[in-house]
Amino acid sequence: MSQAVYRPIPRPSDYAADAALPRLNLGLRPALLAALLGGLVGVFLLSLALGSVRIPFDQVIIVLLGGEVERASWANIVLKVRLPKATTAALAGAALGVSGLLMQTFFRNPLADPSVLGINAGASLGVALVVLSAGTVGGALLAGFGLAGDLLLVGAAALGAGAAMLLALLVASRVQSRMTLLILGLMISYLVSAVVSLLLYFTIPERIQAYISWTFGTFGGVTWEQMPILAGSVLVGLVIALGTAKSLNALLLGEGYARSLGVNLRALRVAIISATAVLAGAVTAFCGPISFIGIAAPHLCRSLLGTSDHRMLVPGTVFMGGILALAAALIAEVPGHNLILPLNAVTAIIGAPVVIAVILRRRNLQQSFGV
Amino acid sequence: MALLETRELAVGYAAPRRSPRVVAAEINLTLGGGELVCLMGPNGAGKSTLMRTIAGMQKPLSGHVMLAGDDIARLTPRQLATHLSVVLTERPNVGLMNGYALVALGRYPYTDWTGRLSRYDEAVIRWAVDAVGARDLAERPVMELSDGQRQKLMIARALAQESELILLDEPTAFLDLPRRAEMMALLRHLAAETQRAILLATHDLDLALRSADTLWLMSGGRVRAGAPEDLVISGAFEDAFCGEGVTFNRATGAFSVEQERGRAVIVRGDGIPHTWTRRALQRAGFMLEAAEKLNGCVAIPQITLSGDEASPVWHLHYNGIEVTCHSIRDLLASVQGLGDVAGKLAHER
Numbered sequence: 001m002s003q004a005v006y007r008p009i010p011r012p013s014d015y016a017a018d019a020a021l022p023r024l025n026l027g028l029r030p031a032l033l034a035a036l037l038g039g040l041v042g043v044f045l046l047s048l049a050l051g052s053v054r055i056p057f058d059q060v061i062i063v064l065l066g067g068e069v070e071r072a073s074w075a076n077i078v079l080k081v082r083l084p085k086a087t088t089a090a091l092a093g094a095a096l097g098v099s100g101l102l103m104q105t106f107f108r109n110p111l112a113d114p115s116v117l118g119i120n121a122g123a124s125l126g127v128a129l130v131v132l133s134a135g136t137v138g139g140a141l142l143a144g145f146g147l148a149g150d151l152l153l154v155g156a157a158a159l160g161a162g163a164a165m166l167l168a169l170l171v172a173s174r175v176q177s178r179m180t181l182l183i184l185g186l187m188i189s190y191l192v193s194a195v196v197s198l199l200l201y202f203t204i205p206e207r208i209q210a211y212i213s214w215t216f217g218t219f220g221g222v223t224w225e226q227m228p229i230l231a232g233s234v235l236v237g238l239v240i241a242l243g244t245a246k247s248l249n250a251l252l253l254g255e256g257y258a259r260s261l262g263v264n265l266r267a268l269r270v271a272i273i274s275a276t277a278v279l280a281g282a283v284t285a286f287c288g289p290i291s292f293i294g295i296a297a298p299h300l301c302r303s304l305l306g307t308s309d310h311r312m313l314v315p316g317t318v319f320m321g322g323i324l325a326l327a328a329a330l331i332a333e334v335p336g337h338n339l340i341l342p343l344n345a346v347t348a349i350i351g352a353p354v355v356i357a358v359i360l361r362r363r364n365l366q367q368s369f370g371v
Numbered sequence: 372m373a374l375l376e377t378r379e380l381a382v383g384y385a386a387p388r389r390s391p392r393v394v395a396a397e398i399n400l401t402l403g404g405g406e407l408v409c410l411m412g413p414n415g416a417g418k419s420t421l422m423r424t425i426a427g428m429q430k431p432l433s434g435h436v437m438l439a440g441d442d443i444a445r446l447t448p449r450q451l452a453t454h455l456s457v458v459l460t461e462r463p464n465v466g467l468m469n470g471y472a473l474v475a476l477g478r479y480p481y482t483d484w485t486g487r488l489s490r491y492d493e494a495v496i497r498w499a500v501d502a503v504g505a506r507d508l509a510e511r512p513v514m515e516l517s518d519g520q521r522q523k524l525m526i527a528r529a530l531a532q533e534s535e536l537i538l539l540d541e542p543t544a545f546l547d548l549p550r551r552a553e554m555m556a557l558l559r560h561l562a563a564e565t566q567r568a569i570l571l572a573t574h575d576l577d578l579a580l581r582s583a584d585t586l587w588l589m590s591g592g593r594v595r596a597g598a599p600e601d602l603v604i605s606g607a608f609e610d611a612f613c614g615e616g617v618t619f620n621r622a623t624g625a626f627s628v629e630q631e632r633g634r635a636v637i638v639r640g641d642g643i644p645h646t647w648t649r650r651a652l653q654r655a656g657f658m659l660e661a662a663e664k665l666n667g668c669v670a671i672p673q674i675t676l677s678g679d680e681a682s683p684v685w686h687l688h689y690n691g692i693e694v695t696c697h698s699i700r701d702l703l704a705s706v707q708g709l710g711d712v713a714g715k716l717a718h719e720r
Contacts, residue, residue: 015494015498021490023493024493024496025469026471026472027471027472245485246479249486252468253463254461256428257457257459261479261532262448262449302466307467307468308465308466308467308468309468311485
């Protein structure tokens with residue numbers, strides 16, 4: 001038996017709040033967070049320089065600073081094509097990464113991602129209804145797939161995602177069990193996929209093609225006019241997520257402990273679901289159902305930062321998600337060629353081996369999640 | 372004034388469109404600072420339900436739980452957290468966190484929305500970690516620690532919450548025996564020296580009898596409170612726990628499983644080998660008789676111990692036979708073998 005126990009127990013008054021003491025080592029490494037931010041800026045600039053046309057770095061910087069460049073077309077390419085695309089990718093990556101983190105912590109499930117709430121499924125149904133069943137009115141609009149067609153798709157996806165989000169919120173505010181919510185989200189996803197399958201079955205091949213190309217996902221569809229809507233939604237979601245970071249840490253102990261520490265579980269649940277719904281809903285509406293980033297970014301982030309503290313993980317996944325999305329978009333463009341690969345295929349083809357490599361090398365991914 | 376007081380409390384589960392299932396009722400208990408109370412009762416008596424109700428995790432069916440004079444139903448979660456902390460049976464896996472970070476979660480009710488620790492918060496965390504003797508664990512990743520070490524940190528986390536009342540559900544459940552004793556000693560010290568009230572639910576009868584200032588005995592929908600010894604003497608313990616086939620020995624304070632009255636044996640000797648020989652024989656179902664009962668009856672096996680304490684020798688006499696044994700295992704085999712012989716003899720007659 002240890003002798004330590006029989007030593008008199010110190011009193012709180014023995015521990016002066018002494019400013020000379022070193023701060024407690026909580027195992028946080030802000031320097032790594034800064035490095036991630038640096039990486040994000042680097043990939044962002046890289047994605048402005050690379051593409052079917054290669055633009056020198058210094059010229060990219062000059063364009064961004066509003067200066068005159070050697071070729072006028074470069075300014076156009078950077079400002080009108082690549083900058084909105086890269087901004088969209090960074091926002092979407094950040095949003096997907098953070099909503100994935102929220103879902104993984106909330107459900108205490110390493111496989112959870114934004115799609116578990118059925119938001120992707122809702123958006124898919126909205127788009128499928130417009131693309132596949134638009135017989136007379138929508139068909140004419142979609143025939144040319146002009147700007148109006150794009151907007152219609154965004155609107156349909158947003159409506160679908162919004163409906164799924166409202167349903168999730170409604171359930172979350174009534175149902176106590178997280179497991180019920182998880183299973184309900186899965187069931188809704190299955191149900192919606194089945195409806196989409198039915199719609200596909202009864203539709204002509206041209207329309208199916210249009211639907212399939214939406215499911216590939218893209219960061220290139222957001223114009224500067226639409227950007228404030230996307231950026232605003234993502235910002236709102238990120239602010240809510242950051243606000244819940246302290247409570248998410250308490251939630252790591254389980255709901256019983258979290259409540260005993262003074263966490264208002266009902267408010268937290270509503271905050272987490274709304275943040276996830278806004279983040280994932282906005283991204284899915286504008287970019288299509290982007291998979292993989294939502295699941296991979298939080299795991300990579302935990303592993304690299306070596307902490308489960310959400311005050312580090314939330315900003316960390318913002319940066320990590322942005323890096324992943326930008327890198328995927330960059331690779332999908334196949335720099336130097338006119339070929340563009342489907343984004344969702346790239347995220348998984350490039351991303352899965354990266355995650356596997358990290359898991360095998362660091363061996364702490366599962367432990368870091370703590371299951 | 373008592374720190375914790377329950378007034379006509381009834382606990383249980385209310386279900387819509389059905390009459391509520393009352394687990395226990397008319398609970399009137401008090402708990403003061405510096406007091407260590409063990410809540411005991413047979414499985415299913417409702418210990419966890421009572422603990423959850425006191426912790427505010429479950430609504431009482433009726434009555435009130437008063438904490439420092441306030442009804443806990445009227446406190447906000449955060450206010451409640453400053454008065455009451457819990458250590459639950461579940462062992463959460465918190466992922467990548469070191470000891471300090473885990474204990475720092477106890478400061479949740481006191482920090483602002485960013486969770487930033489003030490100098491005072493840090494001082495409390497240092498104190499809590501030292502109070503449970505876990506300073507050497509504090510900078511290690513929690514996932515590398517053993518159950519007992521983790522449990523210490525969870526208790527430190529409860530201490531860091533600076534609540535007057537700490538509720539622990541089966542805090543010793545996953546610990547080996549020395550670690551259990553250590554944990555109980557620690558909790559006693561904490562209660563006495565920091566004037567906190569500690570309520571712990573446990574099945575560990577022996578430790579509870581030794582450590583608790585007061586025992587809350589829960590069974591049959593009622594809770595009886597008293598000094599552990601009083602409850603033993605008054606027979607409340609037997610009422611609470613004893614069912615078919617289990618008896619409580621008031622003399623030793625231990626439960627035993629009733630067995631058919633076995634063959635009588637007589638053991639002579641003293642010291643540690645004597646004590647353990649008696650235990651082994653009792654376990655094997657023999658009934659120990661006093662030597663005076665012998666009265667020349669050679670039909671009762673007699674065991675005499677000789678040799679020194681570290682290497683005793685057992686001499687077994689029965690019906691003129693003598694067997695010498697060098698271990699309790701041999702002795703038991705021999706004594707049981709006698710039974711067969713005696714049985715056979717009786718049959719042949």
